[in-house]
Amino acid sequence: MQKFEAENGNVIYGDLQCKDSKIEFMGKNNILFLSEKANLRNAQITFVGSNALVFIGKSCFRGRIMIFTNCVCYIGNALGQSASDMFLNITSESYCIIGDDCLFSWGVVLESSDHHPIFDFKTHQCLNPSKSIYLGDHIWVGQEVGFLKGCFIASGSV
Numbered sequence: 001m002q003k004f005e006a007e008n009g010n011v012i013y014g015d016l017q018c019k020d021s022k023i024e025f026m027g028k029n030n031i032l033f034l035s036e037k038a039n040l041r042n043a044q045i046t047f048v049g050s051n052a053l054v055f056i057g058k059s060c061f062r063g064r065i066m067i068f069t070n071c072v073c074y075i076g077n078a079l080g081q082s083a084s085d086m087f088l089n090i091t092s093e094s095y096c097i098i099g100d101d102c103l104f105s106w107g108v109v110l111e112s113s114d115h116h117p118i119f120d121f122k123t124h125q126c127l128n129p130s131k132s133i134y135l136g137d138h139i140w141v142g143q144e145v146g147f148l149k150g151c152f153i154a155s156g157s158v
Helices: none
Strands: 003-005 011-013 022-025 031-034 039-041 044-047 053-056 063-067 072-075 086-090 095-098 109-111 133-135
Touching (some): 072 086
Parallel strands (some): 011 031
Antiparallel strands (some): 003 011
16 A cells, blocks of 8 residues: 655555546645555546545546535445545534445535534624534435435445
């Protein structure tokens, strides 16, 4: 396994197999981990914040991932996609977990936040925090499906 060190403590682990893909580190201390036989095709992974982790199992990922500070994106083995327009937006200390042997049609979006925090005027507490997304093993997702914050899809679901 190879280790590629970028600026500001950012690291890529794995044998980097990319075709028409872009990896961008804007923050510090981020990790992209590509397991054996993982590859990127027409992919764009952007680490917008710091201390984030993207793990891609024995899969070919095609699409976009935007990941922010203290977030985790885990993509299991044998991910199947019918297009390269999948979009994962993982924000505000949340996780996005995709299990093994999952099939995705085109236009699939995963969003762990509302993109517009609402704060209580008196307490300054965020009233609509980000929430993690969990997709189990062996699921099948149809065209133009959106998974919003807090979503949980059990293994074996269609």
